[in-house]
Amino acid sequence: xxxxxxxxxxxxxxxxxxAWDLSRDGHDVTIYEAGAExxxxxAGFRDxxxxxxxxxxxxxxxxxxxxxxxxxxxxGLWDNVIFPRPKTSFWINGKIYRSEISPSALFLPQxxxxxxxxxxxxxxxxxIKDGTFLEKFTAHDWMRHRxxxxxxxxxxKPLLIGKFGDQYQTVNMAWMWARVKARSLRLGIYxxxxxxxxxxxxxxxxxxxxxxxxxxxxxxxxxxxxxxxLQVNGEWxxxxxxxxxxxxxxxxxxxxxxxxxxxxxxxxANLKSIGSxxxxxxxxxxxxxxxxxxxxxxxxxxxxxQSQFPFLALVExxxxxxxxxxxxxxxxxxxxxxxxxxxxxxMDESALIERFARVLPTxxxxxxxxxxxKAWAFRAPYAQPVPGINHSHNIPAIKTPLDGVxxxxxxxxxxxxxxxNFAVEMGRRVARLMTEG
Numbered sequence: 001x002x003x004x005x006x007x008x009x010x011x012x013x014x015x016x017x018x019a020w021d022l023s024r025d026g027h028d029v030t031i032y033e034a035g036a037e038x039x040x041x042x043a044g045f046r047d048x049x050x051x052x053x054x055x056x057x058x059x060x061x062x063x064x065x066x067x068x069x070x071x072x073x074x075x076g077l078w079d080n081v082i083f084p085r086p087k088t089s090f091w092i093n094g095k096i097y098r099s100e101i102s103p104s105a106l107f108l109p110q111x112x113x114x115x116x117x118x119x120x121x122x123x124x125x126x127x128i129k130d131g132t133f134l135e136k137f138t139a140h141d142w143m144r145h146r147x148x149x150x151x152x153x154x155x156x157k158p159l160l161i162g163k164f165g166d167q168y169q170t171v172n173m174a175w176m177w178a179r180v181k182a183r184s185l186r187l188g189i190y191x192x193x194x195x196x197x198x199x200x201x202x203x204x205x206x207x208x209x210x211x212x213x214x215x216x217x218x219x220x221x222x223x224x225x226x227x228x229x230l231q232v233n234g235e236w237x238x239x240x241x242x243x244x245x246x247x248x249x250x251x252x253x254x255x256x257x258x259x260x261x262x263x264x265x266x267x268x269a270n271l272k273s274i275g276s277x278x279x280x281x282x283x284x285x286x287x288x289x290x291x292x293x294x295x296x297x298x299x300x301x302x303x304x305x306q307s308q309f310p311f312l313a314l315v316e317x318x319x320x321x322x323x324x325x326x327x328x329x330x331x332x333x334x335x336x337x338x339x340x341x342x343x344x345x346x347m348d349e350s351a352l353i354e355r356f357a358r359v360l361p362t363x364x365x366x367x368x369x370x371x372x373x374k375a376w377a378f379r380a381p382y383a384q385p386v387p388g389i390n391h392s393h394n395i396p397a398i399k400t401p402l403d404g405v406x407x408x409x410x411x412x413x414x415x416x417x418x419x420x421n422f423a424v425e426m427g428r429r430v431a432r433l434m435t436e437g
């Protein structure tokens with residue numbers, strides 16, 4: 001096999017997985033990461049006196065996530081993964097109701113017929129082996145007609161509105177099928193946090209010769225004499241192959257007119273996505289005292305100002321992971337998905353934190369502002385693709401029209417949702433394509 005020089009843009013799960021296969025096959029791999037740490041959207045941070053890092057945007061694995069399991073097993077790291085079973089719930093009319101399949105589901109605030117239809121709906125989706133055919137329907141219409149107005153309107157419609165805003169009626173049913181199909185009751189995490197997992201994975205690929213440059217944003221992709229090159233900190237580096245794991249907008253920016261002025265570029269430009277906001281609070285006391293880890297909050301309108309809550313989900317991380325890992329802090333995520341031009345991306349960090357903090361007493365009457373020891377806000381303008389009807393026809397190929405340049409992103413992980421498991425699958429798939437020609 002010919003030895004290739006390969007440049008990778010981005011040290012997230014996709015880039016690391018690709019580098020693992022490529023470097024083990026003897027290729028010369030270099031990764032350029034704009035951030036100060038490995039991980040991309042799965043990266044974490046560690047406050048003073050914490051033993052474990054915490055993800056900037058909540059992450060977990062499902063027991064069905066076979067690709068990350070296979071990769072970590074090959075690396076000798078799978079024994080560091082644990083799968084506790086947390087409690088997930090709905091907030092309805094001021095009360096908490098368990099949302100996973102359990103006897104408590106019989107007591108959801110709806111008619112017995114609606115509960116039965118919702119349960120059968122979930123079982124049916126689980127039994128479908130490949131639900132891609134459902135992409136010709138919107139999730140809104142399909143669930144409304146088959147699950148019924150009552151269950152859909154009370155549980156799933158608010159979740160779709162909260163997730164996709166005013167685009168909620170355009171999302172196809174194949175995406176919803178994949179969400180239900182992949183889900184498991186137990187959720188996995190790496191001992192030490194996802195950042196520890198990524199750091200350990202980084203050490204493994206370095207051992208095979210991969211070079212990783214942090215704080216090294218790529219500013220341009222060019223092709224000279226049929227070989228791609230990357231501009232990093234003002235210098236050009238030439239490779240046999242280049243893999244970009246960036247967002248669609250950044251790919252077009254890096255590729256310039258040579259990429260934008262192609263049918264492929266137009267296809268990339270037409271991809272839709274939304275951003276993610278996470279405000280994290282370190283509290284002195286538990287907020288969700290019933291033990292709930294993940295609390296789904298109702299969204300009655302795409303306009304946040306018209307909904308009861310300014311965010312989609314409240315996650316008490318330390319109802320899943322022992323707070324001893326975080327020096328006794330109770331850690332709360334307040335997470336939301338909004339368009340990149342939403343005011344949440346423009347607000348001052350302290351103002352955003354204050355807006356989210358205002359509603360915390362809703363979940364615990366004893367809450368006082370002095371419970372908050374510290375707070376952080378993280379924002380990512382590209383965090384969730386929005387797959388419309390027949391989305392499979394709109395997905396750009398991994399191989400771009402630029403000679404030797406490949407693109408692998410969460411926008412091409414379909415119908416599966418974004419996440420490190422499918423990022424790993426994508427990375428390993430593109431590694432095979434890059435060495436085939």
